[in-house]
Amino acid sequence: MKTISISDFEPIDKKFPAMRFLRLEERLCCTRYLIVDEKQKKTMMIDAGDGKDQLDFVPDAVFLTHGHFDHASGVKPDWPEVWIHPQEDAALRFMNVPKNAKPLLGQQFDFGGFHFNLLHTPGHTPGSMCLFEEKSGFLFSGDTKFAGGSYGRTDLGHADAEERMKESLQLLEQVDWKLLCPGHGEMEYADGRMI
Numbered sequence: 001m002k003t004i005s006i007s008d009f010e011p012i013d014k015k016f017p018a019m020r021f022l023r024l025e026e027r028l029c030c031t032r033y034l035i036v037d038e039k040q041k042k043t044m045m046i047d048a049g050d051g052k053d054q055l056d057f058v059p060d061a062v063f064l065t066h067g068h069f070d071h072a073s074g075v076k077p078d079w080p081e082v083w084i085h086p087q088e089d090a091a092l093r094f095m096n097v098p099k100n101a102k103p104l105l106g107q108q109f110d111f112g113g114f115h116f117n118l119l120h121t122p123g124h125t126p127g128s129m130c131l132f133e134e135k136s137g138f139l140f141s142g143d144t145k146f147a148g149g150s151y152g153r154t155d156l157g158h159a160d161a162e163e164r165m166k167e168s169l170q171l172l173e174q175v176d177w178k179l180l181c182p183g184h185g186e187m188e189y190a191d192g193r194m195i
């Protein structure tokens with residue numbers, strides 16, 4: 001099994017070198033985002049990947065944008081702090097909610113000088129969430145919103161998924177993001193540039 005180190009994560013944008021990403025093209029695995037606090041020697045991760053590789057470090061805090069296998073299967077049982085939205089439904093198709101994932105409490109999280117707003121954005125799944133970081137303007141959108149204006153599947157959730165997705169996308173319209181960082185595919189700046 002391939003082993004992944006902190007140095008395998010590339011900076012997303014040179015203005016914020018602590019914010020990094022790892023995107024794999026060769027298989028269905030989500031993009032993983034890592035925030036590195038060099039001073040405290042701590043890391044925060046957004047989504048954990050499909051479990052077909054392993055990290056050589058233990059992230060100090062992990063946020064799952066939702067419970068699908070390609071985002072959540074990489075969580076290891078000994079990871080100390082793994083959060084998922086309490087409305088996620090582990091019984092749905094393609095779910096692999098880790099046993100040690102705890103229901104997210106609160107709507108904000110500070111890490112490494114960054115301030116994350118945790119937004120509940122149901123639709124793709126009932127417990128989907130996005131994280132908006134205020135200083136950088138990065139919006140980590142999971143499988144809710146993708147670059148180029150598309151959005152996640154709504155046939156995998158509850159019966160009202162399409163309606164909830166519309167509401168969630170409207171909520172994200174209110175967010176003044178500078179860079180969209182989705183769970184798959186390219187990232188997109190507010191001016192339309194893709195990376």
Ligand SMILES: [Zn+2]
Nearest residue numbers: 066068124143
């Ligand atoms: Zn998904």
